[in-house]
Amino acid sequence: MADLYRVTDLRLSLADMTKKPLFGAAPRIEILHGLSFGIARGEVLGIVGGSGSGKSTLGRVLVRLLEPSGGKVEFDGQDITHMSEDSLRPLRKQFQMIFQDPMSSLNPRRRVGAIIGAPLRLHGFDDVTGRVARALDHVGLPRGFRDRYPHELSGGQRQRVGIARAIAMEPEFILADEIVSGLDVSSQAQVLNLLSGLVRDLGLTLAFISHDLSVIRRLCGTVMVLQQGRIVEHSATADLFAAPKAAYTRELLDAIPLPDPDQVWA
Amino acid sequence: MSFLSIRGLSAVVKGGPRLLRSVSMDVEAGEVRGLVGESGAGKSMIGKAVLGILPRSVEVVDGEIWLDGVDLLRMPPGERRRKVGAVAALIPQDPLTALNPSRRIGRQITDRLVDILGWTRADADRRAVELLTEVHIPDPTRVMRAYPHELSGGMRQRVLIASAFAAEPKLIVADEPTTALDVTVQKQILRLIKDMQAQHGTALLFVTHDLGVVSKVCDSLSVLYAGKVIEQTSVREFFRAPAHPYSAALLAATPKYTDPDAGLHPVPDAVIAAVRAEVEASEVRHG
Numbered sequence: 153m154a155d156l157y158r159v160t161d162l163r164l165s166l167a168d169m170t171k172k173p174l175f176g177a178a179p180r181i182e183i184l185h186g187l188s189f190g191i192a193r194g195e196v197l198g199i200v201g202g203s204g205s206g207k208s209t210l211g212r213v214l215v216r217l218l219e220p221s222g223g224k225v226e227f228d229g230q231d232i233t234h235m236s237e238d239s240l241r242p243l244r245k246q247f248q249m250i251f252q253d254p255m256s257s258l259n260p261r262r263r264v265g266a267i268i269g270a271p272l273r274l275h276g277f278d279d280v281t282g283r284v285a286r287a288l289d290h291v292g293l294p295r296g297f298r299d300r301y302p303h304e305l306s307g308g309q310r311q312r313v314g315i316a317r318a319i320a321m322e323p324e325f326i327l328a329d330e331i332v333s334g335l336d337v338s339s340q341a342q343v344l345n346l347l348s349g350l351v352r353d354l355g356l357t358l359a360f361i362s363h364d365l366s367v368i369r370r371l372c373g374t375v376m377v378l379q380q381g382r383i384v385e386h387s388a389t390a391d392l393f394a395a396p397k398a399a400y401t402r403e404l405l406d407a408i409p410l411p412d413p414d415q416v417w418a
Numbered sequence: 419m420s421f422l423s424i425r426g427l428s429a430v431v432k433g434g435p436r437l438l439r440s441v442s443m444d445v446e447a448g449e450v451r452g453l454v455g456e457s458g459a460g461k462s463m464i465g466k467a468v469l470g471i472l473p474r475s476v477e478v479v480d481g482e483i484w485l486d487g488v489d490l491l492r493m494p495p496g497e498r499r500r501k502v503g504a505v506a507a508l509i510p511q512d513p514l515t516a517l518n519p520s521r522r523i524g525r526q527i528t529d530r531l532v533d534i535l536g537w538t539r540a541d542a543d544r545r546a547v548e549l550l551t552e553v554h555i556p557d558p559t560r561v562m563r564a565y566p567h568e569l570s571g572g573m574r575q576r577v578l579i580a581s582a583f584a585a586e587p588k589l590i591v592a593d594e595p596t597t598a599l600d601v602t603v604q605k606q607i608l609r610l611i612k613d614m615q616a617q618h619g620t621a622l623l624f625v626t627h628d629l630g631v632v633s634k635v636c637d638s639l640s641v642l643y644a645g646k647v648i649e650q651t652s653v654r655e656f657f658r659a660p661a662h663p664y665s666a667a668l669l670a671a672t673p674k675y676t677d678p679d680a681g682l683h684p685v686p687d688a689v690i691a692a693v694r695a696e697v698e699a700s701e702v703r704h705g
Contacts, residue, residue, distance in 0.1 A: 370673060413654055
């Protein structure tokens with residue numbers, strides 16, 4: 153199957169404001185150091201790494217919230233590396249994002265129905281009410297929730313609204329950035345079950361950013377491990393857990409506290 | 419009597435719902451007790467009640483908190499603050515908001531020693547450098563003069579740990595001290611807290627929602643649901659065979675990377691309904 157994403161030698165640098173002289177330009181600091189990989193249609197890719205490894209930055213490049221400073225990003229055969237905002241707009245409904253903190257990514261003054269409907273209206277979809285209702289069905293929230301405000305919902309329910317907003321657009325690709333790290337284990341299990349069901353039923357392609365390899369194992373078919381802006385390992389999930397190749401992957405695995413008092417945690 | 423003994427502690431949001439329902443627990447000197455539960459279960463509130471830092475909106479309506487032989491809830495506020503300040507300390511969750519961004523690290527560690535315990539500035543500074551060394555901060559004299567923004571998240575959490583141990587407290591409340599950190603840093607910080615605790619013989623009330631973390635640092639744990647303790651046991655016993663169905667369900671919901679099938683089981687609705695009914699029934703009995 154053809155890849156949905158083709159990323160070649162992706163580089164991203166930003167101005168290093170901590171080193172900026174009083175006058176003159178700040179030096180550039182490179183965040184992503186030449187990443188090359190593909191994401192197949194229907195693939196669920198886990199992206200892991202410690203803080204500062206560049207995993208969120210990579211995600212933001214994939215949905216073109218950031219523009220690469222080198223290399224090439226192709227989405228569905230089109231080069232989107234330096235595409236202008238105007239040409240990107242029709243494509244944006246194809247790649248959606250679910251954010252980490254639903255409290256700050258859902259407008260507190262708008263009702264759930266309006267929140268899910270806003271991007272649909274923006275992209276000129278018909279039957280917005282029907283689409284909002286079906287999106288709520290998909291994420292297992294009662295349709296009556298469209299009249300509620302975000303603060304009336306629990307953390308897990310809010311995260312479902314974030315998911316509903318993303319899938320209402322019927323996108324090809326969804327980027328989920330640390331979407332369960334703020335949830336209790338039980339809500340976390342619910343959201344993960346929901347997500348894997350949606351991937352199956354809607355034929356989604358998903359990139360799932362997380363620092364938690366336990367969660368990745370649950371959900372993802374392939375895993376990419378990032379360390380300081382470089383890919384140190386990229387393999388099938390089963391292979392990675394059976395025999396991690398990179399020392400850094402081993403280190404990440406060993407750092408996870410298993411719910412088991414007998415685990416040797418040296 | 420235990421070093422910390424909480425008896426029948428009940429708290430409410432003023433004019434609102436109950437937060438703690440007749441909570442009783444004991445923490446022996448040098449013991450590490452985990453407080454576990456979902457968000458809103460009241461686990462942080464217990465720690466805050468002990469330290470006397472409950473939000474203004476929360477009111478303790480019943481119970482006793484015996485710390486080092488005295489009942490904190492029967493003491494005048496000033497006396498209580500001095501008692502708690504002398505024997506207890508807090509390691510907070512978010513190292514970014516817990517440190518004052520406009521004051522140097524050194525001053526933030528020594529404030530309590532100088533202002534509350536009456537140390538001289540020179541003694542306090544010497545002690546702070548010692549502690550920063552003990553929590554493995556490289557170049558401690560430089561860090562004493564640094565501001566919080568100059569340090570990474572892990573370093574800031576080390577500073578807060580140093581600060582908590584500064585006055586040799588006998589009890590430390592650690593309120594989700596590693597949730598803001600990534601796994602490799604979390605491991606270092608947990609090991610540091612555990613080492614410091616063992617060396618100083620400090621009792622620890624460790625608030626967390628992560629049963630993996632509990633299995634690594636705690637000796638015993640209390641599981642809370644809706645402000646009620648539903649199980650208290652040793653860590654070994656708990657992980658061998660949790661006694662309460664809700665605890666068992668919580669354990670089954672915890673992901674485990676060594677087992678691809680683990681952690682995909684949300685707590686079943688029936689278990690939640692049962693534990694809720696149990697909590698409400700006990701409420702009626704106690705009035």
